[in-house]
Amino acid sequence: MTVNKLEIIKQELKKTSALGLSMRLKLFLFLMVLVVVMVLGVIVVFLLTGTFTAGLGMNEKLFSDNLNHAFRSISKQYGQLSAQAVEFAGDLSISMENTLREKGRTVTDLQDHPEILEDLLTGEYQRALFSLQRAKSSGVFIILDATVNPKLENAADSRAGLFIKNMEPNILSASSPTILLLRGFPGIGRKNHISMHAQWSMEFDTSSAPYYRIPMLEATRQKLSLSRLYYWNPAATLPGTSEEVMLCSVSLLDSKGNVFGICGFEVSAMLFKLAHMPDSSTYTRLFCMLAPVSGNGLDTSGAMFSGGYSARSIFLQEQPLTIEKHRRFFFRYTEEGGNTYLGFHLPVEMYPRDSAFYDQKWAVALMAPAEDIKNSLAGFNFRLAVLFAVLMGLGIVISVFLSRLYIKPIIEGLDKIKSEVLDDASKTKIPEIDELIEFLSARLHEKSSRESQEKDLSSTMLNDFIKNLPTLSPAERAVFNLYVRQHTAKEIAGILCLSINTIKTHTKRIYSKLNVSSRAELLLLINMLKEAGREFK
DSSP, rough: OHHHHHHHHHHHHHHHHHHHHOOOHHHOOOHHHHHHHHHHHHHHHHHHHHGGGHHHHHHHHHHHHHHHHHHHHHHHHHHHHHHHHHHHHHHHHHHHHHHHTTOOOOGGGTTOOOHHHHHHHTTTTHHHHHHHHHHSEEEEEEEEEOSSSTSSTTTGEEEEEEEEEEEETTTTTTOOOEEEEEOOOOOHHHHHEEEEEEEEEEESTTOOOOHHHHHHHHHHHOOOOOOTTTTEEEEEEEETTTTTEEEEEEEEEOOOEEOOOOOOOEEEEHHHHHHHHOOOOTTTTTTTEEEEEETTOOGGGOOOOESOOOOOGGGTOOOOEEEOTTTSOOOEEEEETSOEEEEEEEEEESOOOTSSTTTTTTTEEEEHHHHHHHHHHHHHHHHHHHHHHHHHHHHHHHHOOOOOOOOHHHHHHHHHSSSSOTTTTOSSOOOHHHHHHHHHHHHHHHHHHHHHHHHHHHHHHHHHHHHHOOOOGGHHHHHHHHHHOOOOHHHHHHTTTHHHHHHHHHHHHHHHHHHHHOOHHHHHHHHHHHTTTTTOO
């Protein structure tokens, strides 16, 4: 009976497992759903908090920080150079007027007496050199409204002057900078022991020189102080030279208001680049630009550039950059039919409000090619996607591990339940499984004991039954034998040709002698004897 019971349990377990998913698979799926929900929750939080656009936010901060740094640096440099140029022009005007007065001349005599030009400029060399070193610019210049040889064919565009260059890259920090003479009388160089520049020329070519003509014209037209007459020329290449420069020009005025030339400082392309280099560790093609504002754009033809690569080379067509707002991040700067850049810009005050040139607007801009920023953002989001994939994969591995670790003792417990020996089953350390094993073991013991008792009882009853059979009389045995053949009392009466009352009397005596109470109990004992293979006569 115990073996049959265990077989039934096993069959029921097999049926149950065949009807649905296993506990291990269910637990694994539950853990996977939990992992997926958690990852999706993180994604939703990232979407709500803007983490997926954090790449743009970080880029915006990077650009903003670089732009603010460049803006402060450029504003400071150009503001100081403007003030120093005005101071230089004032001192130079007074000094030259006094020198001419000592010679019995005035500034209006310069054109008619070219012989005094070399001595006049030679006397101002040290002042110009001191102003150059103090201003930390790449050059200082003086241009007089006169020429050494008025009879030359191009005399109207040739002007005497002095241009001293402080050569890069020593201009920022060197204690002994390399000084060269770019324009001026050769005697000035020999007297002061400085070499001639490779692109030296004695006089300035002013045929295309807005840095000369514009401040001269404005000083003649408007009676303003020098601090309102300085002029920043957009980046250009001086005739006879190869490098782009910006010049801050201030008119030279005598005590009577006569304009007799200009002076000022130079900011070379190399100086601008070294002084305002943006942080290009993230974007190698990030560049800074100081450019005139033209309508709704930036005039790149007159701009100064700084960056980790030659930014000027990308503006070969020198077309203005149209400014557009790009979403909530960045501005878009577009060349007509050309490149597109993303970045920021800030207007910079190059002149005071009452200056003659206040209407000329400038801006400091920081930008990079749009594709660089898009690639950076795509890379950032790709790294996020890889991170989510890694988290998902890690979640799957952990789910598999946990499902196996958690289900293993349960499976072992069920295997023990399926086994035939529950008494020797070791503890699974799962209270529910151990309690179930103890419960089933107790039930099996109880069942076995009960069946044993029933068996013993049945054996005693059968022995008594067989023992009492010989006590039956021949007539009673004849009735008994017919009961064994499954005949009823009525049938037995017909077979033996006796009355039913006689049969009932024999039956009562049979029941009494065999210790049974009914025909059903009598037949049960008879069947038990047959099943046990025991014979009775």
